Amino acid sequence: EDQVTQSPEALRLQEGESSSLNCSYTVSGLRGLFWYRQDPGKGPEFLFTLYSAGEEKEKERLKATLTKKESFLHITAPKPEDSATYLCAVQASGTYKYIFGTGTRLKVLA
Amino acid sequence: DGGITQSPKYLFRKEGQNVTLSCEQNLNHDAMYWYRQDPGQGLRLIYYSQIVNDFQKGDIAEGYSVSREKKESFPLTVTSAQKNPTAFYLCASSMEWGRGGYNEQFFGPGTRLTVL
Numbered sequence: 684e685d686q687v688t689q690s691p692e693a694l695r696l697q698e699g700e701s702s703s704l705n706c707s708y709t710v711s712g713l714r715g716l717f718w719y720r721q722d723p724g725k726g727p728e729f730l731f732t733l734y735s736a737g738e739e740k741e742k743e744r745l746k747a748t749l750t751k752k753e754s755f756l757h758i759t760a761p762k763p764e765d766s767a768t769y770l771c772a773v774q775a776s777g778t779y780k781y782i783f784g785t786g787t788r789l790k791v792l793a
Numbered sequence: 794d795g796g797i798t799q800s801p802k803y804l805f806r807k808e809g810q811n812v813t814l815s816c817e818q819n820l821n822h823d824a825m826y827w828y829r830q831d832p833g834q835g836l837r838l839i840y841y842s843q844i845v846n847d848f849q850k851g852d853i854a855e856g857y858s859v860s861r862e863k864k865e866s867f868p869l870t871v872t873s874a875q876k877n878p879t880a881f882y883l884c885a886s887s888m889e890w891g892r893g894g895y896n897e898q899f900f901g902p903g904t905r906l907t908v909l
Contacts, residue, residue: 687835717897726797726883726900727836770836772898779824779843779895780851783835 685710689771689784696761696791704756704787706771714778716754718747719770721786727770730756761791796820799884799901806871806878806908814869814904816884824895825867826885829853830903836883842867843889871906879908 688707696702708716715734719727731740733749740747744765746757756769768786775782797818806812818825824843828836838851842861856875861867867886871878882905885898 715896719900724881724903724905726799726885726903729897729899732897772836774895779841780838781826781898785833785835 685773685775685782687771687773687782687784689769689787691787692785693788694790696758696789698762698791698793699760701757701759701761703758704769704789706754706756706784707752708754708771708773708782709752710773710775710782712776714774714776716749717772717774717781718754718756719772721768721770723768730769758789761789763791763793765789766791797884797886797899797901799882799904801904802902804904804906806906808908809873811870811872812906814871814882814884814906816867816869816901817865818867818884818886818899818901819865820886820888820899821864822886822888822899823864824887824889825861826887826898827851827857827859827867827869828883828885830881830883839869878906881905 686709690705718730721727731747736751744759748755768788770786772781772783800815826841827839840859842848858870884901887895887898
């Protein structure tokens with residue numbers, strides 16, 4: 684069964700304290716892995732798509748990486764405005780469905 | 794500006810009522826989706842549609858219905874058969890990728906449904 688697991692469930696960081704969020708997946712042929720940011724009461728906002736192991740994408744303080752079993756979202760020198768829930772999703776080859784993890788709630792303290 | 798709109802933002806339903814949530818996109822995307830989000834759970838797929846006049850059940854379709862009469866619109870009806878409809882509902886769309894499958898999804902702002 685295709686599955687996505689995110690860890691930790693919640694993370695508190697001091698401003699400037701770098702860390703990483705994990706997204707582990709099992710899927711029968713990965714078509715793509717997607718990262719989203721979701722603020723409370725709002726729809727998810729697209730961040731990155733990764734297609735193959737070894738691929739990396741960067742945007743401001745965020746960097747996403749991908750291996751054959753997991754993806755990491757690295758946050759460098761975070762700021763309070765980076766506080767949000769970060770969601771990971773995968774799409775398996777031959778399907779049009781996306782499977783989401785339960786997310787990591789990030790809180791960055793000033 | 795291209796994007797996805799959902800209305801209303803907040804919706805209150807009485808027991809036994811059917812209610813319809815609106816979703817419109819002007820991104821010219823082929824596929825549209827409805828998800829339900831509950832606290833502590835991931836997004837769960839209700840229905841999805843790849844083309845006009847065609848749609849498929851997702852993982853939790855019982856008590857819900859949809860239609861896709863236009864490419865831009867994918868309304869969701871929450872029927873009285875849905876026993877626990879209080880949740881945050883999200884609509885999304887995506888564009889088909891040439892080698893099969895779809896690209897990243899873009900989401901609307903969501904509708905929060907509360908049963909009174």
